[in-house]
Amino acid sequence: MFFASDNWAGAHRSIAERLLQESTGFAAAYGTSELDRRVEARFAEIFEREVSVFFVATGTAANSLSLASVQRPGGITFCHSEAHVIEDECGAPDFFSSARLVAVPGEAGKIDPDKLAKKIAGFPADAVHHGRATAVTITQATEIGTVYSLSEIDAISAIAKQSNLPLHMDGARFANALVALGATPAEMTWKRGVDILSFGGTKNGCWCAEAIVFFNPEQAKEMPFIRKRAAQLFSKSRFIAAQFDGYFENNLWLDLAGHSNGMADRLRAGISGSNSARLAWATTSNEVFAVIPRSAAKVAEERGAKFYEWPVPTATPELVGSEETLIRLVTSFATTEADVDGFLSCLVA
Numbered sequence: 398m399f400f401a402s403d404n405w406a407g408a409h410r411s412i413a414e415r416l417l418q419e420s421t422g423f424a425a426a427y428g429t430s431e432l433d434r435r436v437e438a439r440f441a442e443i444f445e446r447e448v449s450v451f452f453v454a455t456g457t458a459a460n461s462l463s464l465a466s467v468q469r470p471g472g473i474t475f476c477h478s479e480a481h482v483i484e485d486e487c488g489a490p491d492f493f494s495s496a497r498l499v500a501v502p503g504e505a506g507k508i509d510p511d512k513l514a515k516k517i518a519g520f521p522a523d524a525v526h527h528g529r530a531t532a533v534t535i536t537q538a539t540e541i542g543t544v545y546s547l548s549e550i551d552a553i554s555a556i557a558k559q560s561n562l563p564l565h566m567d568g569a570r571f572a573n574a575l576v577a578l579g580a581t582p583a584e585m586t587w588k589r590g591v592d593i594l595s596f597g598g599t600k601n602g603c604w605c606a607e608a609i610v611f612f613n614p615e616q617a618k619e620m621p622f623i624r625k626r627a628a629q630l631f632s633k634s635r636f637i638a639a640q641f642d643g644y645f646e647n648n649l650w651l652d653l654a655g656h657s658n659g660m661a662d663r664l665r666a667g668i669s670g671s672n673s674a675r676l677a678w679a680t681t682s683n684e685v686f687a688v689i690p691r692s693a694a695k696v697a698e699e700r701g702a703k704f705y706e707w708p709v710p711t712a713t714p715e716l717v718g719s720e721e722t723l724i725r726l727v728t729s730f731a732t733t734e735a736d737v738d739g740f741l742s743c744l745v746a
């Protein structure tokens with residue numbers, strides 16, 4: 398009953414086997430092997446256009462270096478107030494890009510387009526004392542399990558484009574969002590005006606495989622140097638490529654995300670039907686937030702369930718009663734129906 402995070406799960410067997418296959422041979426280093434090239438070409442097929450792809454090891458590196466690639470002195474990147482880049486990356490995006498992050502509020506973990514426009518307007522291009530707007534970043538799926546619809550991405554994108562700002566997407570849970578929307582990778586990204594994507598594989602069955610994807614290769618020109626200086630150019634880059642090769646084969650990545658979203662649906666249904674617990678807010682990806690009795694949380698922990706208690710949002714303290722707690726449950730490709738049902742049985746009052 399591991400619901401603490403999707404990165405607590407191991408690696409999918411097919412990806413492990415793909416790595417093993419690759420482990421005995423020799424191949425050119427630093428991203429120049431035939432396999433690296435082939436997997437880069439696979440990204441182009443998946444996104445239905447020419448792309449520039451850079452493999453890195455962590456989601457934090459993917460976000461930080463993506464944002465560094467578009468920065469100018471005094472730069473400001475706008476993100477949601479609960480975004481991973483501003484809350485959970487120890488200032489790495491600021492460190493690597495020498496830019497600041499400015500938080501924009503919005504319901505359901507999503508940037509409010511009107512508030513974004515107002516924030517950007519607060520940094521006119523000639524106001525040297527305040528700094529200047531240089532990028533916008535959104536997270537898909539969001540940190541609280543919600544998913545931007547295609548029209549919601551359009552609304553953010555339109556504002557970014559009006560101000561000539563590149564739009565970055567943190568896709569640590571890209572596949573979960575894609576499956577939840579039933580969209581194609583192209584529809585959820587460049588067709589909506591996304592310029593740069595942090596494409597996550599680790600949370601969805603890889604060992605550690607993340608990629609930075611540029612939809613306009615012109616914008617990627619500095620990235621080879623940015624990545625090297627950030628110590629993210631792996632000599633044995635082919636082992637990241639091999640993970641993605643296994644990940645994409647026969648659409649494994651979509652099947653895995655479909656499974657973890659399905660397990661989250663099962664949790665959502667069970668919690669909604671319970672007489673002692675309730676969903677804290679609606680989610681559609683592989684994260685579920687629930688308000689449960691403290692006594693049930695204790696029982697679940699005693700039975701071996703792993704999950705995090707989550708801070709109650711300051712705007713809605715009434716969400717959680719004095720004998721209750723807010724928890725986050727994250728499903729993964731490795732979650733089983735027995736795990737879900739085992740957790741739900743702890744909620745029986």
Ligand SMILES: Cc1ncc(COP(=O)(O)O)c(C=O)c1O
Binds near residue numbers: 482
């Ligand atoms: C939305 C989001 N972005 C980025 C990351 C960063 O990933 P990593 O821990 O690999 O740096 C995470 C990890 O939890 C995440 O949830």
